[in-house]
Amino acid sequence: MYKPLVGAALSLLLAGAAAAPAVASAPQDTDKAAVAVAVAVNYAGTVALSNCSGSVVRAPGSQPGDPALVLSNGHCLETGFPAAGEVIKDQPSTRSFSLLNASGSKVGTLRASKIAYATMTDTDISIYQLTKTYAQIQSQYGISALTLNDTHPTQGSAIKVVSGYWKRTYSCNIDGFAYRLKEGEWTWKDSVRYTSSCNTIGGTSGSPVIDTTTGKVVAVNNTGNEDGQRCTDNNPCEVDENGNVTVREGINYGQETYIIVPCIGAGNTIDLSRAGCTLPKP
Secondary structure (H helix, E strand, O other), rough: OOOOHHHHHHHHHHHHHEEEEEEHHHEOOHHHHHHHHOOOOOOOOOEEOOOOEEEEEEEEOOOOOOOOEEEOOOHHHOOOOOOOOOEEEEEEEEOEEEEEEEOEEEEEEEEEEEEEEEEOOOOOEEEEEEEHHHHHHHHHHHHEEEEEEEOOOOOOOOOEEEEEOOOOEEEEEEEEEEEEEEOOOOOEEEEEEEOOOOOOOOOOOEEEEEEEEOOOOEEEEEEEEEOOOOOOOOOOEEEEEOOOOEOOOOEEEEEEEEEHHHOOOOOHHHHHOOOOOOOOOO
């Protein structure tokens, strides 16, 4: 997975971003097929974490008075990477998030009340519950949450990976799906593989992957094979149903989000006992 950006490395990366404002602020629409069918996708509702990207999200059934949720990666947690097999549920947190508007400007700071759910087993997600409701965020900042798609994404769909950390957008298509994606001690199921135009980098971890036809979140960006190594940290490999391993150097991946929807109950509570919820349990 992409290393969270901290310390000296973060300073160097931020310095590089300041030296290239056109890259940091303008969408990277390099895939012609994606551009041809794209609808308006911008930064509204995305957030910047201290080390990653994320977004304010809602389930199709979420209500305006529900406490809002922020989606990012499990490996972006302030407490460090969850171990393989570890599931975090309802852990107190006061983490802050910079909320962005359509142009990528910060309009406010949101704060978590807890880590509602997080894991790096089968998927790589963190879901924070906020101290504000969707209605309060809409009223105070004029920002609506992004909606999680409730069906499996489709191969060939045009997508955008929208990074609130870098204020950078990557455009490409869903190339296909990895039956299993293995990286170091972690294994993820049914991961989304991007076409090569989405050449995402560190800091884009946790970015929403948005279907440009529906405007809904179909995945959360989390990793890529950096050096062509096989199944090592920062070099995930694909494993098929027969155990055959494929390494795709320079190709990046996200984790599907439709599996989250059945686990969101009344009041935006993460309820792992709900019918259809397949997220790993503690």
